[in-house]
Amino acid sequence: MSDEYLLYGTVSSGSKVDGLLTVCKLNTSTPIRTFKQNGSFCNRIAVLDSCILSVQSDRPIIHSYSITKEAPMQKLVLQEKLSCIVASHSRKFLAAGTHTGKLILWELGSGACLIYKDIHYGSISCLVFSQDDSVLFSGGTDARIYSWRTVELCNAQLNYNDVQPLASANQHSLEVTGLYCGYGGILDSRLYSISLDGSCRVWNASDLRLHTTFVFKEALQSIVVDPAERAIYAGCDYGVIYHVDLYRQPRDGAGLEYTGGLQRIVEVSNESTTKFAQHTDKILSLDLSFDGTLLVSGSQDGTVIVWDISTHQVLRNIKPGRGPVYFVKVLQKLPSEYYTRQESLRFSYDASYASNNDVWLSIPESDESNVTFSISDVTHAGSEAIAIVDTGEDKPAISHASYDTEDLQAKVERLSAAYNALWETYTTSIGLRENGDYEEL
DSSP states (O other): OOOEEEEEEEEOOOOSSEEEEEETTTTTOOEEEEEEEEOOOTOOEEEEOOOOEEETTTEEEEEEEEESSSSSEEEEOOOSSSSEHHHHHHTTTTEETTTTSSSEEEETTTEEEEEEEEOOSEEEEEEOOTTTEEEEEEETTTTTEEEHHHHHOOOEEEEEEGGOEEEOOOOOOOOOOEEEOSSOOOOOEEEEEEETTTTEEEEEEETEEEEEEOOOOOOEEEEEEEESSEEEHHHHTTSSEEEEESSSSSTTTTSSSSOOTTTEEEEOTTSSSSSEOOOOSSSEEEEEEESSSSEEETTTTOEEEEEEEETTEEEEOOOSSOOOOOEEEEEEEOSSEEEEEOOOOOOSSSSSSHHHHHHOOOOOOOOOOOOOGGGGGGGSSOOOOOOEEEOOOSEEEEEOOOOOHHHHHHHHHHHHHHHHHHHHHHHHHHHHHHHTTTOOO
């Protein structure tokens, strides 16, 4: 197995600006780089190809870190505080939510604000893109979930006040604390949501149609799903991580069947469900290794634990010692050492963005000309064929060519003679058969 890396963030309980972001190797926990001046809470860190973005919880500022330096390379000043951010899988867009319920979408290459719109009644608590980046999902403290077409959010020709959600869901009764979108296209994938109401709901990602509801006895704070969507791992308020299998063996023992479906409600009990129990406080963040064999958890008790999924044993217990661990993320590779300076993120919608980024295509006019002819001109062998020759002028020139009628007539006569000979042979054989003189071979 190739090396994987672990990124986790802590915030000092005494000072919100005296936190750290740390990168270490997942299999050894050996620190590689520590980033200072981090004051970021849950769902407020995004990893890009060349930098790490960290939203400061106490100020309207985003710190941009290079993998080669401890201090921020840039400080991007914003107009209001952000409650969450997420980068698209293509790393072309950065979506953010505010405490006032506004959704902001930036184009990272230019820093242009593509949309700035009120979408929730309260703070936006979590955002996630579908795996193909075609849809953005949002969850908020108003207990609602919305899905938005990315192409409409990016459409500068469309008034952003006219942008409507693709679908919405309001089955949760308390704040939505986490969202996870499964693999596949938007038509084939599922969306998983958790809430302080103690439920984990599974939806069809395309239309937010409820699929299954898992009911827990505790409020849920974090979620991650197995890469093959075989199991859900949900972190609760009291330091326990629940392992819920999505497939089970039926009573007849033949194959596997899916747990839930058809809007079923499945109660998750403490006795029958496998648990990871080592933390002593809220589970604030969860992530899995690439192959789904290791689970990483960050807790308000100030520890990061790496678990073995198959045995549910603790492999490593990391104690940063600076306060709660609000963020954990398993990385397949580190950001590039060549830092790309991030363009300033503009907050106001720029109406000129559409005209400045228009791409004009010239479609050539059709040069087809109307050519009329009579069917009687091509109904006999001696007629003259009409050929269209493009001379570059408006009207094509017509050149005439004659068929060799004598050669054609000779071919017709030979074909007719052969046909007559075959017919004579056939009639002769029929006459012999009727007279009894025909003998089969």
